[in-house]
Amino acid sequence: MNGNPTSRDHNKASVLDVVLSRAPLTRNELIATTGLSKATVSRAVEELRADGFVVDGALDEVTGRGRRSTYLDVPSSTGHVVGISFGIQSTAVLVADLRGREVHHVLVPTPHHLDVAKAAEWLVGLMKEVSGPAGGPLRQVVVAVPGRVRGGTEIFGSAEPAQVFGGSGLQRALADLVAAPVLLDSDANASLLGILTENSTLGNAVLFSLSSILSFASCTDHELVRGRTPAFGDIGVLSSGVGDQPLDGLMSTSGLLRFARGRGLDLERIDELWQRQHDEGSRAAVLDAFTTALVTAVSAVVVTLDPESVFLVGRLTPLVDEVLPEVRRRLTMSLPTVPEVEVATQELGLSVARGAVYASLGIARDRLREAVLEARRQGQQTERFAPAF
Known part of the structure; x- marks a missing residue:
């Protein structure tokens, strides 16, 4: 008996992928999405139903002649x-x-x-x-x-x-x-990843998280980029363009708080920078330094990664909102092409x-798909192959 996955196993795994990612959906929608024949989809659905990975849901409310379709769903079990x-x-x-x-x-x-x-x-x-x-x-x-x-x-x-x-x-x-x-x-x-999942049209992008520390992420062709060494993504050590301050010293809550205090602002928490009145001169100096750091960080990733979008998230985004028009203006002055730079809407x-x-x-889901394909290799054949998952 051949222990390698067959085309039938791959079809079953493909059907499972679509059900997991798009359920509830009808058989007709499943056929259209997978491109498989009605008979192939029906067989795969019955096998997955027997495995306990697919159940019948509500009836399709679309009116018309003939029998209405039943939505396929994934059981909580x-x-x-x-x-x-x-x-x-x-x-x-x-x-x-x-x-x-x-x-x-x-x-x-x-x-x-x-x-x-x-x-x-x-x-x-x-x-x-x-x-x-x-x-x-x-x-x-x-x-x-x-x-x-x-x-x-x-x-x-x-x-x-x-x-x-x-x-x-x-x-x-x-x-x-x-x-x-x-x-x-x-x-x-x-x-x-949350932004990528909710926006399937996004291809190449970078993200700065401005919170307790400055964190960085990027994606290419809708896939997150991951490095091989601990240094990957440590953009916070780069110079901010403001004295000897690194980017993390101006684009993290702790770093910016220290910087603001050093400029004479009496702050207990960083959010007081935008929630309270302060000496205009001292506050303007802090905002200018913060703006410069943002421009430096965005410029660095634009010339190296060429993203179509730059997202800014984290606890410092209220301050980003305040300076973003000036950031965009400076980027336009220094770069031939400026990507979309925006504060991503997030629930903290x-x-x-x-x-x-x-x-x-x-x-x-990847593990479940592999279990479907590995079932034959594990010798679990009766009339079907039940994944060991």
């Missing part, structure tokens, strides 16, 4: 995924089913953690709280953190309050507590968690 935004100020945990529908979420202040193991226990406690209404087993967890991440496990360049999480200790601690694969990613990657914390959910869904 197939499982769920979790996306976490583990920030310095706040933590968001979001649970979704394998179709991508949100089950529940929570957004809470982040305690100051001195111990990695206790922080992992706290995160798992939040996951259990939010996952209560979810059906089926937990399939994947992705945790987005404010820092650079390599290989889904190692954290580099965290903000000062999160230095304890440097290295791979957090990923290992979470993996020991959760009965599912756990991966880490940067908050910038999660933010950009939740949008990053949603991006982490999208990452979890992609991983879980």
Whole structure:
């Protein structure tokens, strides 16, 4: 017996891909999307129904002659995924089913953690709280953190309050507590993935996350770009063009707060810079430095990566909104072609968690597809091949 996947197995996997990403949908929509014949789709649907990955949903409300189509859907029993935004100020945990529908979420202040193991226990406690209404087993967890991440496990360049999480200790601690694969990613990657998922026309773009630290992400041909070394994405070390200040010293909340205090502004928190009245001269000097840093950062990525869009997110976006017209004016003066530069509309914390959910869904769906194709190799043949997932 040939143990390699057949065309029938690949057709089944393709049908599953479409159902997971687009359900609920009718058989006719499934046929049109996959380009497969009616008989092939019907056979694949019946096999997936027997596997427990497809169920009948509501009837198509379109009126007309003949029998109405039944929508195909993904049952909650197939499982769920979790996306976490583990920030310095706040933590968001979001649970979704394998179709991508949100089950529940929570957004809470982040305690100051001195111990990695206790922080992992706290995160798992939040996951259990939010996952209560979810059906089926937990399939994947992705945790987005404010820092650079390599290989889904190692954290580099965290903000000062999160230095304890440097290295791979957090990923290992979470993996020991959760009965599912756990991966880490940067908050910038999660933010950009969320934008990519919701805008299928976006090809090449970059994103700056201006929060506790300056984080950077980019995509080419709608795919996130990931580096091989810890230095990848560390744009914050570049000169800002303002004295000896690096970009992170002006485009992160902690860096800009220090800079503003050094210019004579009495600030306890950085948001007081745009929420309170200040000496106009001192505030103008801070805004000019911030504007220069933004222009420097955008110019650097434009000449090296040639993006069509530049997105700005994070806690400093209220200040970005204030200076963005001047940023665009300066870019027009210095660059032959200026991409779209905009503040992305986001829910602080939740949008990053949603991006982490999208990452979890992609991983879980790829694993399920591989399980369908591997079933034959594993010798699970009777009348069909049930994926071991």
